[in-house]
Amino acid sequence: MVYFRDNIAELKGYEPGFQPKLVDIIKLNTNENPYLPSPQAVEALNKLNAEQLRRYPDPVGTAFREAAAEVHGVGPENIMCCNGGDDLLTIAFRAFCDENRPVAYPIPTYSLYPVLANLQNCRAIEVPFDHEFNLPVELIKTGAALTIVCNPNAPSGSFVSVGEMASLADELSGVLLIDEAYVDFADENCAGLVKDFDNVIILRSMSKGYGLAGLRFGYAIASADLISGLLKVKDSYNVDAVAIAVATAAIKDQEYFRQTVEKVKKARDLLTAQLRALKFDVMRSYSNFVLAETKDCPARVIYDKLVQRNIYIRYFDLPGLENKLRITVGTPEQNDEVILALKEILQA
Numbered sequence: 001m002v003y004f005r006d007n008i009a010e011l012k013g014y015e016p017g018f019q020p021k022l023v024d025i026i027k028l029n030t031n032e033n034p035y036l037p038s039p040q041a042v043e044a045l046n047k048l049n050a051e052q053l054r055r056y057p058d059p060v061g062t063a064f065r066e067a068a069a070e071v072h073g074v075g076p077e078n079i080m081c082c083n084g085g086d087d088l089l090t091i092a093f094r095a096f097c098d099e100n101r102p103v104a105y106p107i108p109t110y111s112l113y114p115v116l117a118n119l120q121n122c123r124a125i126e127v128p129f130d131h132e133f134n135l136p137v138e139l140i141k142t143g144a145a146l147t148i149v150c151n152p153n154a155p156s157g158s159f160v161s162v163g164e165m166a167s168l169a170d171e172l173s174g175v176l177l178i179d180e181a182y183v184d185f186a187d188e189n190c191a192g193l194v195k196d197f198d199n200v201i202i203l204r205s206m207s208k209g210y211g212l213a214g215l216r217f218g219y220a221i222a223s224a225d226l227i228s229g230l231l232k233v234k235d236s237y238n239v240d241a242v243a244i245a246v247a248t249a250a251i252k253d254q255e256y257f258r259q260t261v262e263k264v265k266k267a268r269d270l271l272t273a274q275l276r277a278l279k280f281d282v283m284r285s286y287s288n289f290v291l292a293e294t295k296d297c298p299a300r301v302i303y304d305k306l307v308q309r310n311i312y313i314r315y316f317d318l319p320g321l322e323n324k325l326r327i328t329v330g331t332p333e334q335n336d337e338v339i340l341a342l343k344e345i346l347q348a
Contacts, residue, residue, distance in 0.1 A: 027328075028311070037210060038211075085179065101124075104125040109156045110150050129153075140172065152287040158285075201221070209264075278339070302325060
């Protein structure tokens, strides 16, 4: 007996990065920040009391909305709290897409998008990037109700300029969701576009630059009208009291955030240079990971040999990514261990 809808029964679900149970490992496979979150965030966590756990949380996370609005120069009505960036993606698919209203996005990109399209039973129009990951002009012509651009893109780390994204928003008749989960490590961002375009939604995550992946907290920036509509679709209490308190403290501590981001960016650039010295092809990354390819050894073989050394990176057996490895930027010590292991593997 099959109880599921046909599209669910046939669906190949999203596969998160492997979460090893071992402690003594180098874990660079899920793009976590190698540094701890702000001490102010930790203090907020320690100050929580049982009464806050007994009661339902603020359904819209007012304290965070106000803090994030100040950081971005918008009003609280332009912010919506989410249970991680994935929550916002789910809300957007539910709000804008159905059997007659497709989604469009360039590929290869975040592999959750097609899964959400299948769940919503909407058509996914996948437009290939070129080999340099330039924004495909064909994206404008899809007529999709929802267009998603991951920027910086995952897993390439490439970045589409703000000017190009503004032009895309201007041309589209539907909603443009710019997935900026990794934008903390880029040189610019598209948040300002929400002031000029009423069809733009910006996705932000607290998992990357703020080091709060375990908290599951993200947020949307958009026009007040779009936020008002999205609030109708979200779960009634989609973010909990602990997450609201800790995320609010973290986003207020911009000095710590900037210091952490700069350390990751410095390590990323060094890691890129070290990989290129080993004859890896490495695109310039605007994120906290790099995408590397070598013709000297198959990517799957390198991945397996790193696992034998308790080093975990990400291998995607997907079209366009078959011989590439995504390596999260770790601490300088972790990155050095990876480089040493790669030298040994390639020289064997």
